[in-house]
Amino acid sequence: MGELVARDRSPLGLDAELLSTCVSCGLCLPHCPTFRVTGEEKYSPRGRIDAMRAVDSGTLPVDDAFVDFIETCVQCRGCEPACPSGVHFGALMEETRRALATSGAITPWWQRLGFRVLGHHRTLLVGSSLLAVAQRLRLVPRRLGLPELAVRRIPRLESTGTDVWLFTGCVMDAWQRQTHRSTAELISLAGSSFAVPDSQGACCGALHVHAGLHDAAVALAERVMSSMPGDGAILVNSAGCGAAMKDYGELVGTDAALRFSARVRDINEWLAARIDVLPAPSGPRSAVIVQDPCHLRHVQRAHEPVRTLLGHVADIVELDDEGLCCGAGGAYSALQPALAGDIRTRKVASIDRARSASGAQLVASANPGCSMHLSAVLDCTVRHPVDIVAEALRP
Numbered sequence: 001m002g003e004l005v006a007r008d009r010s011p012l013g014l015d016a017e018l019l020s021t022c023v024s025c026g027l028c029l030p031h032c033p034t035f036r037v038t039g040e041e042k043y044s045p046r047g048r049i050d051a052m053r054a055v056d057s058g059t060l061p062v063d064d065a066f067v068d069f070i071e072t073c074v075q076c077r078g079c080e081p082a083c084p085s086g087v088h089f090g091a092l093m094e095e096t097r098r099a100l101a102t103s104g105a106i107t108p109w110w111q112r113l114g115f116r117v118l119g120h121h122r123t124l125l126v127g128s129s130l131l132a133v134a135q136r137l138r139l140v141p142r143r144l145g146l147p148e149l150a151v152r153r154i155p156r157l158e159s160t161g162t163d164v165w166l167f168t169g170c171v172m173d174a175w176q177r178q179t180h181r182s183t184a185e186l187i188s189l190a191g192s193s194f195a196v197p198d199s200q201g202a203c204c205g206a207l208h209v210h211a212g213l214h215d216a217a218v219a220l221a222e223r224v225m226s227s228m229p230g231d232g233a234i235l236v237n238s239a240g241c242g243a244a245m246k247d248y249g250e251l252v253g254t255d256a257a258l259r260f261s262a263r264v265r266d267i268n269e270w271l272a273a274r275i276d277v278l279p280a281p282s283g284p285r286s287a288v289i290v291q292d293p294c295h296l297r298h299v300q301r302a303h304e305p306v307r308t309l310l311g312h313v314a315d316i317v318e319l320d321d322e323g324l325c326c327g328a329g330g331a332y333s334a335l336q337p338a339l340a341g342d343i344r345t346r347k348v349a350s351i352d353r354a355r356s357a358s359g360a361q362l363v364a365s366a367n368p369g370c371s372m373h374l375s376a377v378l379d380c381t382v383r384h385p386v387d388i389v390a391e392a393l394r395p
C-alpha cells in the first residue's frame with residue numbers, strides 16, 4: 001500500500017466539520033445500492049463514513065480493507081437526498097479518493113492511461129472505429145454492454161448559431177452521435193440556434209474526479225470552460241457530464257468556474273422550460289418506462305423535467321425502486337463487475353415489473369453509461385429521452 005502524504009492536518013485531508021455532520025442514524029442505508037446487495041454495514045454510507053473518520057484521525061491505517069470500502073462505492077450519491085443531516089457524501093468520497101490516488105493506493109497506471117485517452121478526442125475516435133471493426137468480427141462480448149458502434153460515424157454536428165452551447169463530450173460523441181442529432185433537432189424546434197465547442201472542450205473530467213485524479217480533472221475543466229466562452233447557456237445531454245460541469249465551481253475553486261457552472265443546464269431541464277413551444281406529436285402515444293440516472297436525480301435533482309419532456313409525446317411509466325442506482329457508475333461497471341451486476345439485477349427486476357404491469361417495452365435513460373449497462377442484459381430497447389421525443393416530433 002502506498003504511503004499517504006498528509007495534506008492539511010490529517011491523512012485524508014477531510015473537512016472535520018463535514019465528517020461530523022453524520023450522526024449515524026442509518027436512514028441512508030436503504031438508499032445505498034451496495035448495502036442493498038451485500039447487507040453489510042461496511043458497504044453502506046454510514047460504514048464508509050465511520051471508516052473515513054477512523055483513518056483520518058489516525059485510529060486505523062489505510063489498508064486493503066479500507067481501499068475496498070472506498071472502491072466499491074458507486075458514487076451514485078443516492079445517500080445524499082436520503083440524509084436528514086445533509087451530509088455531503090460526494091465531497092467526502094471525492095476527497096478520500098483524491099488522497100488515495102495521490103498515494104498510489106487506487107487508480108493504477110493502466111486506469112490512468114485509459115482516462116487520459118478521454119481527453120484526446122481524435123485518439124478516442126480512432127480507437128472507437130477499431131472497436132467497431134472488432135464488433136463486426138464478433139471479438140467484443142455482448143456482456144460489456146457496448147452499443148453497436150458505427151465503423152463510419154455520422155458527421156459531427158455543425159454549429160447553427162450562438163444562442164446556446166451544446167456540449168458534445170468524449171465517449172458520447174464517439175459512440176452516440178445520433179443522440180446529439182436528436183438534441184440539435186429539438187433545440188431548433190424550440191426556436192434556438194446552438195454552437196458546438198471544438199475538440200478541446202470534449203471531456204468534462206467526470207471520470208477523473210471519480211478516480212481521484214484531481215489535477216487531471218481540473219486541467220480538463222479549464223479546457224472545457226475556455227472552449228465555451230460568453231454567457232449563453234451550456235446544454236448537456238449526458239447526466240454524468242452535466243453533474244460534473246455544474247460542480248466546476250467547487251472543483252476549480254474560482255469565480256469564473258462558479259459563473260460557468262451556473263450556465264450549465266441538463267438538456268431535459270432546458271427543453272422542459274420550453275415545452276409549450278415544441279410542436280405536438282402526430283402519431284399515437286406510446287408508453288415509456290423512465291429510469292433515472294443517479295447523477296440526474298440525486299446530484300442535479302433534475303429528474304422531473306425528463307417526465308415533462310417525455311410526457312409531451314408518451315405516457316410515463318414509473319419504476320418502483322425510488323431511483324435506486326443501476327450499477328453503471330461511470331467506469332464502475334468495468335472495475336467492479338460483480339457488484340455492478342448484482343445491483344443491475346435489482347434494477348432489471350424493477351423494470352420487468354413495470355413492463356408486466358404496463359406493457360411498455362421502451363426504457364428512457366438520460367445517461368449513456370446507464371443505457372449501455374442496462375442494454376447489455378435487457379431484452380427491450382433503452383433510448384435517450386431526446387431520441388424518443390425527437391422521433392415522435394418528426395413529420
Ligand code: SF4
Pocket residue numbers: 021022023024025026027028029045046079082083084085086087
Ligand atoms: S449519512 Fe446521513 S442518513 Fe446516513 S447515517 Fe449519516 S446522518 Fe444518517
Ligand code: SF4
Pocket residue numbers: 031032033034035043044045048072073074075076077078079080089
Ligand atoms: S454514493 Fe451510492 S454507493 Fe456510495 S455510499 Fe452513497 S449510496 Fe452507497
